[in-house]
Amino acid sequence: MRTFEFTRASDPAAAVRAGAQAKTAQQGADVRFLAGGTTLLDLMKLNVETPARLVDINRLPLGSIEAMPDGGLRVGATVRNSDLAHHPTVERDYPVLSQALLSGASAQLRNMATTAGNLLQRTRCMYFRDTAMPCNKREPGTGCPAIGGSNRMLAILGTSEHCIATNPSDMNVALAALEATVHVQGLKGTRTVPIGQFHLLPGPTPERETVLEPGDLVSHVTLPPPVPGSKQLYLKLRDRASYEFALASAGVVLTVASGRVTRARIALGGVGTKPWRSPEAEAALVGQPAETASFRRAAEAALQNARPQSENAFKIELAKRCLTHALATAASS
Numbered sequence: 579m580r581t582f583e584f585t586r587a588s589d590p591a592a593a594v595r596a597g598a599q600a601k602t603a604q605q606g607a608d609v610r611f612l613a614g615g616t617t618l619l620d621l622m623k624l625n626v627e628t629p630a631r632l633v634d635i636n637r638l639p640l641g642s643i644e645a646m647p648d649g650g651l652r653v654g655a656t657v658r659n660s661d662l663a664h665h666p667t668v669e670r671d672y673p674v675l676s677q678a679l680l681s682g683a684s685a686q687l688r689n690m691a692t693t694a695g696n697l698l699q700r701t702r703c704m705y706f707r708d709t710a711m712p713c714n715k716r717e718p719g720t721g722c723p724a725i726g727g728s729n730r731m732l733a734i735l736g737t738s739e740h741c742i743a744t745n746p747s748d749m750n751v752a753l754a755a756l757e758a759t760v761h762v763q764g765l766k767g768t769r770t771v772p773i774g775q776f777h778l779l780p781g782p783t784p785e786r787e788t789v790l791e792p793g794d795l796v797s798h799v800t801l802p803p804p805v806p807g808s809k810q811l812y813l814k815l816r817d818r819a820s821y822e823f824a825l826a827s828a829g830v831v832l833t834v835a836s837g838r839v840t841r842a843r844i845a846l847g848g849v850g851t852k853p854w855r856s857p858e859a860e861a862a863l864v865g866q867p868a869e870t871a872s873f874r875r876a877a878e879a880a881l882q883n884a885r886p887q888s889e890n891a892f893k894i895e896l897a898k899r900c901l902t903h904a905l906a907t908a909a910s911s
């Protein structure tokens with residue numbers, strides 16, 4: 579690991595000013611905010627991230643979970659994943675989020691990992707994490723050895739000829755299904771970004787993963803008021819039962835009345851280059867009987883644009899079964 583300067587931000591505005599000295603907030607940033615450190619320090623040890631300056635944001639007043647006047651929930655950027663997962667309001671009103679968080683990493687990691695850090699965690703593509711290999715995301719223009727290489731874990735939705743890396747977060751899938759909003763404090767003031775617009779598709783610039791600019795500090799995330807009577811579930815399929823990333827996962831928020839689906843919010847994990855909300859599956863489901871045949875049709879719609887790589891065609895059927903089962907389980911709960 580290279581040497582770097584370490585400072586503690588005294589207030590959010592100071593953190594923003596420090597961050598704004600970086601040339602980019604994306605891959606290669608020379609100033610990075612340090613939250614739980616479970617992604618960033620890993621990547622610094624591998625020389626994938628080489629910031630000249632770390633700004634510790636752990637003492638900023640961003641660590642609370644608060645009910646909002648409209649009935650929604652405000653989650654501070656430095657709230658630990660374990661505290662969020664076990665918060666009584668989250669367990670009661672947003673179980674898909676609690677389940678997604680608890681399916682990720684390990685208890686020790688969840689005790690350190692934060693809301694914003696999880697939102698911004700990097701891909702687990704093995705070539706990205708190995709500086710001996712080319713990688714368009716790490717070093718633009720060097721190529722993508724995962725295409726035609728080791729890609730069993732990688733994406734089948736939202737890929738480009740430049741990058742097929744998966745967004746690995748479980749939490750992000752639940753946030754997509756819940757239609758969360760990301761709140762950003764930057765040099766020009768504060769702004770809000772719907773979760774669906776926060777992460778970018780790789781396209782020709784896979785080194786750009788989010789809409790963040792230098793200095794942008796995620797201050798908190800808000801969840802809309804819970805939908806009365808909604809049934810929620812996060813289902814994660816992986817190679818082993820714990821401490822493993824998703825091969826395919828589904829976060830669903832369903833409302834059923836008189837045996838028919840009246841509202842559906844559906845997102846997939848483990849298969850997309852970003853947390854994958856599926857409007858196609860939602861449209862296929864609303865108005866349909868809450869039964870297996872409808873759920874399977876929704877799953878077919880969700881995967882209709884999947885483009886498998888050499889080692890991950892199995893993910894298409896796996897993701898369909900994952901979503902079908904998640905919908906059926908949620909509907910019968």
Ligand SMILES: Cc1cc2nc3c(=O)[nH]c(=O)nc-3n(C[C@H](O)[C@H](O)[C@H](O)COP(=O)(O)OP(=O)(O)OC[C@H]3O[C@@H](n4cnc5c(N)ncnc54)[C@H](O)[C@@H]3O)c2cc1C
Pocket residue numbers: 610611612613614615616617618619620635655681682683684687690691692693694695696697698699746747748749794795796797821822823824
């Ligand atoms: C062994 C292992 C297994 C794992 N398994 C899973 C899993 O199964 N599922 C899963 O979802 N995740 C998994 N993870 C990833 C884990 O969830 C993330 O590492 C964690 O959520 C990152 O949070 P952090 O607070 O530690 O982030 P950090 O490492 O501190 O930061 C990550 C990035 O976010 C930036 N950042 C942090 N806070 C802010 C902010 N407020 N504003 C702007 N930028 C910010 C940092 O600068 C950095 O670039 C695993 C990690 C490990 C090491």
Ligand code: SF4
Pocket residue numbers: 701703704705706712713714715716721722723724725732740741742743784
């Ligand atoms: S898939 Fe993306 S992260 Fe992986 S090697 Fe290709 S460009 Fe790099």
